[in-house]
Amino acid sequence: MAMVDLHLLAQTVVYCCTLICGFFVSIPVGLTNKNFDGMCMLYGDFSLKSNHELMMKSSDHLNCNFSIYLNVLGSIFYSLFLLAYNAYALHKSRSNGNVGFEMWVLPFILLNAVMTIMILVSSCIVTVGLNEFCSGITQSIFYSSCIDAQNKEWINVNTGEMFNVGNFYELLTVAKLASWVSFMLWIGQVALGILRFFRNRAYRTRSSDRDRFSDINPSA
Template structure:
């Protein structure tokens, strides 16, 4: 049973690590939206406004809302709940080592597989949207900025609010969000793999237990059939 206890402990650490990464996904991207008057910079475009300033065309709000909601509900709430559940199981297993092998495995394999797929989609949305924003800022005939990071804290005209505002530290914040989202994706995949391994070990132990039960009566029969010698 030591294998299961160690595995349960590692899974618990993974859940709490993903919980922390959830804040690194949602908070920086949310701050970027606030600094840009609620506009989403993922998939945003830039174009000339006049000789001095440029106009920033924000993308649909859902492009930023989707990763933020995934970070909050999947990586924060769900991961925290699973971390607490596993922590309680570890505590109970100190008195009853069989607790770990009795826990549900298959439902969480399926649920974590779905979560990993959703997390992968959210990470792709962030990465592709960020790349399109940086390409619009750097790779075009106007050559607005030499690098994407140079556009931080620049005053741009917003087509949505019709005001001039600073872009803030969008490059730093979105980079943090992007990194954390891919780390979370790998974390969920690791939990799925761990669940599959645990399910296989549980099944093997059950088969061994059933085989031992079947052998016991036959062994007793053989012992009883032996006649004592004079």
């Protein structure tokens, strides 16, 4: 029984990690969106009343929904599919060492490159959106940091109802870090895919040369 394909093992582990990162981005952003009474606080605006109540005005919902749906559909479901695909191939590689050389590579390199770019955009949205929102908060005389503004009662400027913002800064800090880790992992996945592409092409070239040599020298 042959050893597992180490290159395939590395790609499987990376897909597992991007899957986990998907949860650590989509869940905190989704919870924060829910805590903010359905409003997106990334790039959000607010006004501060004299009684220390913050009146929140949502930014475009796309700012939050993009990161949520991208990580659910891309980092979770897409990674889960490829994790299962690679795990099956990894299992088969124990009995057939050529499995890794027979797998599709180029389509996944292109898809992973697109995912990398989109995760980069999502990371920038979460990071810059949170920073701009916190910058607005710290300009007031009531809060010196976003941490101080957590778990406070704010007013929805659209409905006039009170809501508790919860631990929004801690949640989005987790999402921000996980998003950048995910971005680095997708870069690594693209690099592994490119390496596999050239490795497989070299393998097929060697196999073709051996076949030609066997045809020329059938007794060899």
